[in-house]
Amino acid sequence: MSTSTSNEEIVPTTLGGKASDYLDQRLGIAGAAKKNLRKIFPDHWSFMLGEVCLYSFIILLLSGIFLTLFFTPSMGEVTYNGSYTPLDGIKMSEAYASTLNISFDVRGGLLMRQIHHWAALVFVMGIMVHMLRIFFTGAFRKPRELNWLIGFTLFVLALLEGFAGYSLPDDLLSGTGLRIMQGIILSIPIVGTYLSYFFFGGLFPGHVLIPRLFTVHILLVPGIILALITAHLILVFYQKHTQWAGPGRTNENVVGLPLMPVYMAKAGGFFFVVFGFIALLGGLVSINPIWDYGPYVPTQITAGSQPDFYIGFFEGALRMMPNWEINAWGHTLSLNILIPAVVVPGILFTGLAIYPFFEAWVTGDKREHHILDRPRNMPTRTAIGVAGIVFYGIGWINGGNDLVATHFNLSVETITWVDRVLIFVGPVFGFWLTRRICFGLQRRDRDKVLHGRESGIITRSPEGQFSEIHTPLPQGDLHKLTAHDVHRPLTLTEVTDSNGVPAPKLRLAKLRARATRWYFGERVEKPTEEEYRQAISSGHH
């Protein structure tokens, strides 16, 4: 960058300098660059999970553009005459035939398809892991609740995008997935049938679905995802990144390294690592071998029909649900589909979306937070997260109950029944266990602060008493272990006004008081200054 002042004219000599000067004179980028290129980002491996999502999305865009050049989004029937002989002369949709062509006749086509599909799995997996990191460290707290909502929307859109992409090749598994989707739509009371007709343009499978999904998959959803990713990153930039507690790190600063050159190099390098890794997977590990599945024919099905992993929870919930239906006044309410595929995921996802607001309501905390929580220091939140993981995980496993059955010599019914029980018991147990572990870890932290770390040196006193020498922690560690807040339950003060009339919204306030007691009723206090001094002066360490 060169700047020109009235006193002396600095003339750039290098190519980069000339280009920068050219742009600066026209766009005035120097000011913005000066501010933003030195932007500080904190360093921690868990802050790079979101980057995995971003990079895999870029890979998805690039490989997806390649695939659109050769894919025909049409359900028109053709007879296949390509180079994959086991399907020679078989009638199939143009979508499936063109996917076979991409796989066998387009140079590099199969590699691109596999890169695209692996990148999709990495994308959704990355979102899930990133989201869990945000959840367990409390990075969703004020001022980042809105960014949590954007991230949540991205997660939902990624599922939708993945499902649409899975359906496009029109192979046997695609069609099976769409048939299940149609069943789910039909189960919605009153409007289900109309929605299904609208969605499929008539009866299943119809002729319009693939072209419609194509538009959704390559234009609509990726467009929204791209826009939301941009908003997501702008907010991260604007609100600054959160950081772990540590010496010199406060709620008002960000300690780390500048974007240019350190993070440019790190992030750029990580992009190529992710790209290389996904390309390796695409080249070495088979994914979605549609030629093995065959074209979609509504009368055909294969054992082991499963969705991609991110739809596995829905599949498992459907497989788990008992066959309950209500038949009344000539209508059927299919609870067997409605509950597992619509109601339960609806509750789960709504809970996920509103959690930051719920927690803020419970804690009554209106401060800004830029220092992350260690998961142990918010035992109830961590336990809720684990309960959610267990709930989701059991549904997920049940989605593959047939493969679990064949690989572990079990019966499908046994697995299903065990999962039916576990989906209720498991989260409760997970919640309880996680809270106990968190309290235990907190007590250990407290102990370390007050008594130092066990040195492993045993001494014997003149009286013959054995004791282990504890060495005090360095100041930095002491700070890290005591930087968190210990929340207390909110107290409900105004029950009635002076005339004995119950306060408005009393019931809600009582509920809130109950919730805060549930969150913070049991807690491990961190050592007070006094306790610390006493421990130091008593000097038995």
Add this chain to the structure above:
Amino acid sequence: MKSLSTRRRHPLAAFVVLALALAFAGTLFAAFLSPNSASADSGTSNAQAIANGKALYETSCSSCHGQNAEGSSYGPSLVGSGAAAVDFQVSTGRMPAQQPGAQIQKKAVLYTQEQIDEMAAYIDSLGGGPAVPDSSKYQVDDNLVQLGGVLFRTTCSQCHNFAGEGGALTDGKYAPSLTQTNPKAIYEAMLTGPQNMPNFPDTVISPMEKQAIISYIVTMRDEPNYGGAGLGRLGPTSEGLFIWTFGLIALLLFAVWIAAHTTKASAERVAKAKAATGAKGGKE
């Protein structure tokens, strides 16, 4: 060492005797009565084959299927099962059954092909049934692969999986993998519907169609995995498992690696700060 007789009243003596007696009885059984050694002269004539087959049958099948193959609560009647059923069950090692269960497991084949043929002749003599197919019927025909694929996806893949890897049925039953099954056994299975499999007589799936299905299965299982490692050819579940184990761990390791490597200048600063606090801590 004390003599054996002094220990005859030892509390464990009874168990030792019992164990020895069981071992003795078992050895006797293995030596003289086990199906392997069931003596039967190999006859050339059909009548002789039937007689030999009957002898073999009485030794190792009749306890479940009845003295005259009329069936019992342990096993179905074999009258009318046909030679193909016997050949399939015995030559794949499913019969004689080791133990009852959701499904009879495959195990080592106990009989020679000749003995199997004799048993088949005996069962056939009781009431006919599907005959063992001629080898020309299950020859792989490259021109039938495409038709076989359509038929396979319509009638077989729903239980045996798209790649013939097998799949789960109800109550612990399962459709076995077809990746090792020989063509003759596949043909006989379609013809006779062993265990939990429905049977597909020639009126339902014609001999030509059966040959087509076999051609498809054999061709597909000999094909390479075009996309690389096949992950068991089980569909998206194994792909998901792979990315959540191998993929996630690899990416996390990369992330940790990149985060841990920082600029030289800042690393030095951190080291200096550490040294400073360490020194201070020592003074206290």
